[in-house]
Every structure is written in C-alpha cells, then in structure tokens.
Amino acid sequence: MSKKKDVVSKETMLVADWQALMRIFIRPDTEATRSILVKYMGQILFGLHDFLKNHVGFTEEISLKDLSGRFTDTLINKDPEKKLADVITDLIEDIAPYGVNTASPYFVGHMTSAIPFFMVHLKTIVAALNQNVVKLETSKVASIVEKQVLAKIHRLIYQKDDAFYNEHVQNTDSTLGCFVEDGTLSNITALWVARNVLLAPKEGFEGIEQQGLHAAYRAYGMERSVILVSRLGHYSFRKAGGLLGIGNHNIIAVDLDENNRICIDSLNKTIKEIKQDSGKTGIIAIVGIAGTTETGTVDPLYKLGEICAENGIYFHVDAAWGGPTMMSEKYKHLLKGIELADSVTVDGHKQFYMPMSCGMIYFKDPSIMDNVIYYANYINRPSSVDLGMKSLPGSREATSLILDSALKIMGSNGYALLIDHGIETARKFAEMIKQRPDFELTTPPELNILTYRMCPADIRKKLSAADSEEKRNINKRLNEINRRLQIMQRESGKSFVSRTTLRIKKFPGEEIVVLRCVIMNPMTDMNILGKILDEQEGIYKNNFE
Numbered sequence: 001m002s003k004k005k006d007v008v009s010k011e012t013m014l015v016a017d018w019q020a021l022m023r024i025f026i027r028p029d030t031e032a033t034r035s036i037l038v039k040y041m042g043q044i045l046f047g048l049h050d051f052l053k054n055h056v057g058f059t060e061e062i063s064l065k066d067l068s069g070r071f072t073d074t075l076i077n078k079d080p081e082k083k084l085a086d087v088i089t090d091l092i093e094d095i096a097p098y099g100v101n102t103a104s105p106y107f108v109g110h111m112t113s114a115i116p117f118f119m120v121h122l123k124t125i126v127a128a129l130n131q132n133v134v135k136l137e138t139s140k141v142a143s144i145v146e147k148q149v150l151a152k153i154h155r156l157i158y159q160k161d162d163a164f165y166n167e168h169v170q171n172t173d174s175t176l177g178c179f180v181e182d183g184t185l186s187n188i189t190a191l192w193v194a195r196n197v198l199l200a201p202k203e204g205f206e207g208i209e210q211q212g213l214h215a216a217y218r219a220y221g222m223e224r225s226v227i228l229v230s231r232l233g234h235y236s237f238r239k240a241g242g243l244l245g246i247g248n249h250n251i252i253a254v255d256l257d258e259n260n261r262i263c264i265d266s267l268n269k270t271i272k273e274i275k276q277d278s279g280k281t282g283i284i285a286i287v288g289i290a291g292t293t294e295t296g297t298v299d300p301l302y303k304l305g306e307i308c309a310e311n312g313i314y315f316h317v318d319a320a321w322g323g324p325t326m327m328s329e330k331y332k333h334l335l336k337g338i339e340l341a342d343s344v345t346v347d348g349h350k351q352f353y354m355p356m357s358c359g360m361i362y363f364k365d366p367s368i369m370d371n372v373i374y375y376a377n378y379i380n381r382p383s384s385v386d387l388g389m390k391s392l393p394g395s396r397e398a399t400s401l402i403l404d405s406a407l408k409i410m411g412s413n414g415y416a417l418l419i420d421h422g423i424e425t426a427r428k429f430a431e432m433i434k435q436r437p438d439f440e441l442t443t444p445p446e447l448n449i450l451t452y453r454m455c456p457a458d459i460r461k462k463l464s465a466a467d468s469e470e471k472r473n474i475n476k477r478l479n480e481i482n483r484r485l486q487i488m489q490r491e492s493g494k495s496f497v498s499r500t501t502l503r504i505k506k507f508p509g510e511e512i513v514v515l516r517c518v519i520m521n522p523m524t525d526m527n528i529l530g531k532i533l534d535e536q537e538g539i540y541k542n543n544f545e
C-alpha cells in the first residue's frame with residue numbers, strides 16, 4: 001500500500017497510501033488543518049449560495065445528449081485524481097450549473113423548491129454525527145428525539161390530550177409514527193399495516209405477514225383485496241399494490257366529482273358492489289388525498305372518515321403534500337377530517353422545506369404498527385427504542401434532528417406564513433390567468449397548485465361553437481401546442497412550469513394537456529408569474545400563430 005515517500009511527491013502527487021488515509025480519518029487538531037476545513041465549508045455555503053443567487057434561470061441550455069456525452073468514463077481510477085478542494089470546485093462550477101436551480105423563483109413546476117439556508121447546516125450536522133437510528137446502540141438520543149418530534153406532528157394531526165402524549169411520547173411499546181425515506185415509502189408502510197389488519201391472524205391462520213396472500217385469502221374465503229383511491233391518487237399506491245402482492249389492478253381508481261375530489265356517490269356505489277359479492281373481495285383501505293399531486297385538491301376527508309367508520313374500513317390519508325397546511329390557522333380547516341384517519345402520510349421534503357429526502361407516516365392507534373414488527377437478535381430487541389423494528393427501511397439517518405430543529409427555528413407560525421403565501425399567490429395567479437385572453441384556467445387552486453393551458457381567445461371562440469367531434473379535434477391541436485410550449489419553455493431554461501394530462505368537466509371523456517404550477521417558493525411573486533405567462537405568450541406567437 002505504501003509508496004516511495006519523498007517530500008516533493010507527497011506535496012504534488014496524489015497517492016492512495018496509509019498516511020493519506022489516516023489524514024482523512026483523524027479529526028483535524030491543528031489550527032492549519034482546521035482552517036482548511038472551515039475554508040471548504042465556506043466554499044460550499046457561499047460558492048453554492050452565490051451560484052444559486054446569480055443563476056437567474058433554472059438550468060443551462062444544453063441538450064441531454066451533449067451532457068451525457070461528457071459522462072462516459074466507466075473506469076475507477078486506481079490512484080486518487082483530485083483533492084477535496086478541487087472536487088468541491090468541480091461540483092460548484094461544472095455540475096451545479098447543469099443541474100436544476102430548484103431555488104429559482106421561476107421554477108414553479110414541481111414540489112421541489114428553495115429551502116431555508118439553515119437546512120444546509122442542519123443536514124451537515126446529521127452527516128457529521130452519522131447516527132443510525134435503526135437501533136438505539138448507534139443512535140441513543142437521536143432515537144429519543146425522533147419519538148418526540150413524531151409526537152409533535154402526531155399532535156398536530158390528531159389533537160389528543162396531554163395524558164395521551166405523556167403516555168406515548170417516549171413509550172417503547174408505542175409507535176405514533178415512523179420516519180422513512182419519502183412519501184412513497186410512507187404510503188407503502190400505511191398500506192402494509194392496513195393489509196395486515198384486514199388479513200390478521202385468527203384461529204387456524206397465523207396472519208398474512210407469516211403465511212402469505214394465498215393462505216390469507218383461503219382463510220378469509222376471499223379471492224382478492226382492493227384499495228380505493230380517487231383517480232388522482234399518487235402512483236405510489238400502484239407500487240404498493242404490486243409490492244403487497246394484491247396486484248396493482250386492485251388499486252381501484254374512483255371517479256372524481258366536478259371539483260377533482262373523490263366522488264362520494266361513486267365511492268359508495270363501489271363499496272356496495274363489493275359488499276354484494278359475498279365477501280370474495282376485501283377492502284384493505286380507502287385513501288383520501290390531502291393535496292393531490294396534479295391539482296392540489298383535497299378530498300372530503302371528514303365524509304370519507306365517516307364512510308370508513310360506518311363500514312369498518314381502514315382509512316388512510318395521503319397528506320404528503322398538504323399536511324403542513326395544518327399549521328396555518330387560516331387554512332387548516334381545508335384538512336378537516338384528517339384526524340379521523342387511521343394513518344397519515346406527510347413529506348418533510350415538501351412543505352416542511354427540508355432537504356431531500358424525508359417521509360413520515362403517522363398512526364392514530366399507537367400499537368397498530370405491531371402488525372409489521374420485526375425483531376433481530378443482534379439489533380432490534382423487543383420493547384427497546386430500536387426504531388428499525390417497525391420501519392420499512394433498515395439503516396437510516398437521523399432526519400428527525402433536522403425537522404425538530406427546523407420546527408424550533410420556524411415555529412408553526414413561520415411555516416404558516418409560507419403556506420398562506422403559497423395559497424394566496426396561487427389564487428391571485430388564477431385571477432391573472434383568467435384575465436389574460438390567451439389562457440384558460442383548467443383547475444382552480446384549492447391549496448397552492450393550479451393548472452391552466454394556452455387557449456387563445458380565437459380558438460376558444462371556435463371551441464365553444466364547435467360540435468363534439470370538432471371539439472375533440474381542436475383539443476387535440478391544443479394538447480399538441482401546450483405540450484410543445486412547455487418543452488420549449490423548459491429548454492430555454494429561464495422558467496419552468498410542469499405539464500400533465502387531466503380529464504376536466506368541460507370536456508367529458510377527453511384527455512386535456514395542461515400546464516401545472518406549484519407555488520411554494522416565498523420569492524415567487526405576481527411579477528414573476530406574470531413574466532412566466534409573458535414568455536409563454538411569446539413562445540405561442542413565435543411558433544404557433
């Protein structure tokens with residue numbers, strides 16, 4: 001391992017030797033080495049900060065083909081190629097500009113946005129401590145902090161009394177919730193629990209977790225089991241259908257009402273039909289969405305909660321996006337009924353403005369996660385704070401330290417300012433869209449997401465006079481225009497809205513391509529949104545008129 005070591009080569013050549021290795025593992029203890037490390041951190045904080053600030057657009061104009069042509073080196077170098085300082089410089093100068101400046105206030109198409117600068121500090125601390133909350137032996141207080149912050153968010157959702165939280169906050173047998181990597185894993189965890197609740201152990205049957213789906217269906221006289229969610233359900237539910245063995249065809253997409261919420265009549269009809277097949281179909285869960293990914297709409301959670309209670313069905317709420325709305329005194333009423341849910345998904349990296357990535361799942365019943373408990377002799381022991389016992393992931397970082405600290409820095413009122421700004425700006429933006437003759441609002445914002453499309457006045461006139469055959473043709477043409485317009489705007493790199501396909505009430509049976517805006521960056525204001533529309537008008541005039 002060691003090489004010839006004269007002074008000169010040590011200074012100039014990069015070698016993988018034992019001495020160099022020791023230097024990167026031993027904590028710096030001289031002034032000189034300390035100040036070098038501080039300098040590097042400064043480079044990251046300010047180099048990157050300046051970049052994000054000065055980089056007005058959101059990405060450099062370069063084709064993916066050109067870009068991928070630069071990254072075709074598939075050999076790992078035997079000797080070190082670069083020093084830390086050079087690597088940092090490379091990342092800031094050669095990678096960052098070709099990434100996406102999600103902090104740009106012109107980047108309003110996705111649920112990823114600017115984060116408060118202190119998140120970088122908090123993330124760094126988590127990395128430096130390198131705790132592993134899979135088990136107490138590698139985390140200790142971090143696991144205890146995790147239980148505390150889980151109880152805080154649980155309380156925000158379920159509003160139980162002091163006695164309840166005193167009993168459960170640090171109870172090693174209770175689980176108020178669980179951190180996972182993202183919203184997808186949160187939803188999967190919830191449905192995993194729900195599946196095991198439905199197909200629980202009983203006389204002559206040890207439970208689905210133990211014996212599998214075939215034995216479970218036999219024990220319960222079932223032929224299939226389903227999950228009911230609106231047509232706007234996140235695709236993670238279909239993944240869950242696959243993973244849980246029930247099949248993703250059994251994630252039943254329930255129709256929408258005219259406001260893009262789950263249609264209660266259709267839901268009731270579906271439940272009734274299922275009940276008529278003499279128990280052959282089990283309903284694992286009904287899912288309500290608090291902020292759909294595509295339109296930001298909130299299902300009638302209270303009503304769904306009642307239906308689930310009446311029918312003895314597990315109720316899950318996907319509040320990956322909308323959850324933090326609960327912190328806004330002004331708008332928390334929009335989520336009324338969330339407290340009826342057996343489980344709730346919330347994403348930390350969305351409206352808690354945490355760095356990638358953090359998902360959480362909360363449960364009304366502190367013992368329900370016993371349905372997915374796993375022990376291992378060397379690691380997860382019964383009645384311990386070994387959080388890995390009940391979480392789908394094994395090893396994981398102490399993300400809870402970031403959320404707990406962020407809640408202290410922001411207060412729920414601080415978060416409420418962000419939530420209120422998003423909702424109110426989205427509403428004003430909807431008014432602006434309605435006033436511009438070239439645009440048509442397709443779904444008004446309920447939270448801070450809206451959709452619209454380019455639909456110039458003359459075309460709109462034709463559309464309203466057209467018969468259904470002509471309507472379909474005009475919409476086809478508009479779909480093509482909106483699709484290409486969104487790509488052109490994205491590729492020119494100044495601003496970004498996203499694009500999806502929706503069915504809207506006005507055009508039954510048709511698929512309409514719409515532009516989608518997510519307003520979460522507090523720096524995004526009406527002036528910027530106006531410029532985004534101007535740019536779209538310009539693209540239309542130059543290319544399609």
Ligand SMILES: *Cc1c(COP(=O)(O)O)cnc(C)c1O
Pocket residue numbers: 111181182183184185187234236289291292293318319320321347359
């Ligand atoms: C974002 C989102 C998810 C999935 O979250 P990931 O963190 O991307 O896995 C699930 N449901 C809804 C409603 C979402 O908005």
